[in-house]
Amino acid sequence: MSQAFEQRLSAVLDKTIQQFGTPFHIYDEAGIKETGHHIKQAFSKMEGFREYFAVKALPNPTIMALMKEMGFGFDCSSSPELMLAREIQSQGEDLMFTSNNTSQEQFLTAAEKGGCILNLDDISLIDKVPDMPDMICFRYNPGPRRKGNKIIGNPIEAKYGVTHEQIESAYQKAMDRGATRFGMHTMLASNELDFEYIVETTRMLLGMVEEIAYKLNIEFEFINIGGGLGIPYRPEQTKIDVEAMGREIFELMELFKKKNGWAPKMFMESGRYMTGPHGALVTQVINHKDIYRKYVGVNASMAALMRPGMYDAYHHIHIQGKDETMDTEVVDVVGPLCENNDKFAVQRTLPVTQEGDILIIHDTGAHGHAMGFNYNGQLRPQELLLRTDGTVELIRREETAVDYFATLKFDPVSI
Numbered sequence: 195m196s197q198a199f200e201q202r203l204s205a206v207l208d209k210t211i212q213q214f215g216t217p218f219h220i221y222d223e224a225g226i227k228e229t230g231h232h233i234k235q236a237f238s239k240m241e242g243f244r245e246y247f248a249v250k251a252l253p254n255p256t257i258m259a260l261m262k263e264m265g266f267g268f269d270c271s272s273s274p275e276l277m278l279a280r281e282i283q284s285q286g287e288d289l290m291f292t293s294n295n296t297s298q299e300q301f302l303t304a305a306e307k308g309g310c311i312l313n314l315d316d317i318s319l320i321d322k323v324p325d326m327p328d329m330i331c332f333r334y335n336p337g338p339r340r341k342g343n344k345i346i347g348n349p350i351e352a353k354y355g356v357t358h359e360q361i362e363s364a365y366q367k368a369m370d371r372g373a374t375r376f377g378m379h380t381m382l383a384s385n386e387l388d389f390e391y392i393v394e395t396t397r398m399l400l401g402m403v404e405e406i407a408y409k410l411n412i413e414f415e416f417i418n419i420g421g422g423l424g425i426p427y428r429p430e431q432t433k434i435d436v437e438a439m440g441r442e443i444f445e446l447m448e449l450f451k452k453k454n455g456w457a458p459k460m461f462m463e464s465g466r467y468m469t470g471p472h473g474a475l476v477t478q479v480i481n482h483k484d485i486y487r488k489y490v491g492v493n494a495s496m497a498a499l500m501r502p503g504m505y506d507a508y509h510h511i512h513i514q515g516k517d518e519t520m521d522t523e524v525v526d527v528v529g530p531l532c533e534n535n536d537k538f539a540v541q542r543t544l545p546v547t548q549e550g551d552i553l554i555i556h557d558t559g560a561h562g563h564a565m566g567f568n569y570n571g572q573l574r575p576q577e578l579l580l581r582t583d584g585t586v587e588l589i590r591r592e593e594t595a596v597d598y599f600a601t602l603k604f605d606p607v608s609i
Contacts, residue, residue: 195471203474219474244461244462248466262282294354295315296322305325313333314333320371321367323371380420383395392423400458423467427557480492496536501561522546526539
């Protein structure tokens with residue numbers, strides 16, 4: 195969460211809470227647009243560069259509309275994500291469908307309304323595509339040739355992608371079914387702050403593209419280096435250097451073009467990098483408990499932000515109107531779920547709180563609300579957008595008990 199976002203939010207927080215109550219996720223339009231401009235500038239030398247926003251990070255049509263205004267496409271992983279993108283009039287090659295363990299129903303949705311770029315995750319799926327599109331892409335998994343990172347893990351253990359030994363055959367089989375245009379994709383790391391890892395991923399893809407293009411006498415229209423660009427969740431961490439990354443990848447592309455007489459376009463599918471730092475979960479202190487540890491209880495739960503409980507992930511927290519020069523204490527910040535990992539912070543030093551204090555949990559703009567769930571009957575909170583003019587707009591209402599029970603209302607069916 196940038197200092198600028200923190201200041202913009204602080205200026206409107208009291209009236210926002212008065213209007214909407216707590217908890218809520220709130221996103222910063224100015225920050226999202228700034229990051230979008232930043233990524234486009236970093237790769238501006240590459241003709242045809244395009245960001246495909248990873249819808250799974252923040253599947254809200256209002257946020258997606260901001261991405262579309264910046265000229266971005268959308269990386270979708272399911273039929274509903276494709277439907278969301280199409281609702282804001284994105285279609286055809288604006289959409290990249292990167293699914294895995296894909297069903298026939300999903301393939302049929304992908305083929306609707308002008309289709310999309312089909313990015314297949316498995317060689318076995320080639321024969322399951324009802325009608326092979328002109329353009330096909332495969333997700334490449336290099337196995338032991340590369341190392342992943344903590345979130346995605348070792349490529350050899352990952353469920354994603356076509357193996358090194360299968361990749362040439364995959365393109366040949368797609369050609370045999372009528373494909374005439376080609377791309378190649380990979381995704382080996384998540385939340386990576388070392389830009390050199392992404393550069394090496396690009397080098398790897400260009401090497402594979404060159405090899406297969408020569409063997410099969412084809413050219414590749416694009417490579418997609420995936421997402422994985424990290425954000426500094428901890429205050430002591432530094433941002434990934436996308437400018438340096440852009441310069442080095444451009445040099446790789448120029449060398450490829452000089453050697454081969456052509457070069458693919460470059461796509462990427464950032465989600466976390468685009469929206470992660472530009473979101474916050476605002477929640478209120480409702481209880482204190484002092485037993486073997488001190489607990490600060492808030493009115494949000496991991497149903498609104500499961501990253502700390504699922505990944506032991508760190509999210510910085512500040513308390514509105516208080517700072518670390520005040521009296522502090524070591525606490526766990528917890529929600530109301532009947533789960534011991536329903537915690538936003540564990541043994542964290544924070545200013546002493548009273549009931550009613552407002553906690554701002556940083557960097558929830560990606561994989562926050564999107565990963566929400568209803569365990570214990572918890573209802574997911576509302577989403578708000580802080581506009582560039584300082585107004586705050588409701589962009590998703592909070593769930594209600596009616597929503598929770600809706601799927602229990604149906605016409606009886608039995609066999």
